[in-house]
Amino acid sequence: MDRALALARIARGWTAPNPAVGAVIFRGDTVLGEGFTQPVGGHHAEVMALRDAAARGSDVRGATMAVTLEPCRHQGRTPPCTDAVLGSGLARILVGVVDPFPAMQGQSIAALRAAGVAVELVDDPRCAEQIRGFTRAIVHGLPEVTAKVGISLDGHLATASGESRWITSPEARADAHALRASHDAILVGIGTVLADDPALTARVTAYGRPITHPRPVVLDSDLRIPATARLFDHPVRPLILCAEDAPERSLPAEVVRVRRHDPTGALRAVTARGHHRVLVEGGGAVHRSLLDAGLVDDLVVYLAPTWIPGGRSWVGGPPLGALGDAVRGAITSVDRVGPDARITVALRHVTEA
Known part of the structure; x- marks a missing residue:
């Protein structure tokens, strides 16, 4: 999660109105792929990490992904990240913090678990801090x-x-x-x-x-x-x-x-x-x-x-x-x-x- 957070920080100021998120795919001590959120309309962190893994020739089936924010479940300018994760063959997902949007909160975690993917909610306060502006905008409009x-x-x-x-x-x-x-x-x-x-x-x-x-x-x-x-x-x-x-x-x-x-x-x-x-x-x-x-x-x-x-x-x-x-x-x-x-x-x- 430390590396995922470092990647998320790179994206700060680049992704609005989307949150800046980082993702790392690994097996043991080996990083298979990594990525962070692109400017609006571009790929989200999870997809960037999967694309990076593909570019490296890495087989991610059975591997683990650490992502700072619960993958998105909705269809916006890009497809839901949950679908990309489910289609990748990843076996385990470490989620830094749940989606702060009330209508979406926990939905991706539930969908991944229902499909047989092991999901661990880390609930890392650093991940919450990383999206503080995004969360405050949703909760308080500030x-x-x-x-x-x-x-x-x-x-x-x-x-x-x-x-x-x-x-x-x-x-x-x-x-x-x-x-x-x-x-x-x-x-x-x-x-x-x-x-x-x-x-x-x-x-x-x-x-x-x-x-x-x-x-x-x-x-x-x-x-x-x-x-x-x-x-x-x-x-x-x-x-x-x-x-x-x-x-x-x-x-x-x-x-x-x-x-x-x-x-x-x-x-x-x-x-x-x-x-x-x-x-x-x-x-x-x-x-x-x-x-x-x-x-x-x-x-x-x-x-x-x-x-x-x-x-x-x-x-x-x-x-x-x-x-x-x-x-x-x-x-x-x-x-x-x-x-x-x-x-x-x-x-x-x-x-x-």
């Missing part, structure tokens, strides 16, 4: 949210005048682009667009798979975004979320109206379009609103060994009144990236799915 910042040791992302290029190193920025590529959408506020005119593309991807670009999403209550903004040249059509009373404008983007000051409603609109993993890159007001609403799952901080006295804080809004109201998290990893540090923090959030 995405998995990661907030990302690049800051100095004193917590600033820019000088007082707004200069911010570059606080972090080239290595950290490349790592951040790989982080972008592992998400379905990248969200910023209109302040970031007006100040930096970001392209919001992913120039680097992890694991050597083709680069995919997360969909750019802009929170722009009053539709102030310039028609010349660089993100309108993005390979994926941008999504602009504005207030219900915003002026009418014709823009080369999908414009969706949501209630003002409603971060939950904004994220629901993103999720409804099939984006289950969202990376938030600011600015400070956006970070603060999502943190205050308890909607951020993880915070990734790129920390540069420098000081910017009097600089701009990465989180905006009014001062906190009481320490007991502070958002607290748990550091899950600290890694060195070039001269900088990458710190990942798991935060409290409203929905635990």
